[in-house]
Amino acid sequence: MAGLRFLLSLVLVMVAALIQTSVFHSIRPFGASPDVVLLMVVVGAMWLKPEVAVLLGFLGGLLLDSLGSAPLGLSALAFTVGAYVTVRSRDRFNYGLLIGVLTAGGITLVTLVTNALIGTLFGEGTLGNPDIIRTFLLVPVYNMLLALGVLPLADVLFSRVAGPRHSWVRSHL
Secondary structure, eight states, X not given: OHHHHHHHHHHHHHHHHHHHHHHHHHOOGGGOOOOHHHHHXXXXXXXXXXXXXXXXXXHHHHHHHHHSSXXXXXXXXXXXXXXXXXXXXXXXXXXXXXXXXXXXXXXXXXXXXXXXXXXXXXXXXXXGOTTHHHHHHHHHHHHHHHHHHHXXXXXXXXXXXXXXXXXHXXXXX
C-alpha cells in the first residue's frame, strides 16, 4: 500500500509539473501563478511516511529545477523543507477542509520564503526582486484556492488506492 501511495504521489507531481510549466507559464493573473507542483508535494506528504514524504519533496523540486532556469537543487531543497513542514503539521489537515486549505497556504508561504532565502544566499538575488512581495502574497492564495478542490479529490483518490485517512468528503462537504 505504501508503494502505491508513493507511486500515485509521484505521478501527481509529474502531471503537476507539466501543468505548471505549460499552462501556468503563460497564465499569470496579477503577475503570479499557483505552484501546482508544491501543492501536489503537500498532498502526497499528507499520505506518505515521513522519510518517503521528504523524498517526494526533493524529487518534486528536482523535477522543477530540471525544467526551469534556477540552479539545480534550489527548489529541491525548498520543497524538501515544504514536505517536512507538511509531515510535522499533517494533523492539521484532519480538522476539516478549511483548516487544511489554510495549512496548505501556510506551507506554500514557508516554502516560498525558504526558496527566496536560499536563492539569495547563493547569488540569485531573489529577495531583491521587486515582485517578491506579490509572489509571497498571491502564490499561497492561489494554492489555497486550488486546494479547495484538490484536497477532497486527493482524499477520494488516495482512499481508493490505500484506504481512508481523512473524513472531509463525508463530514464536511
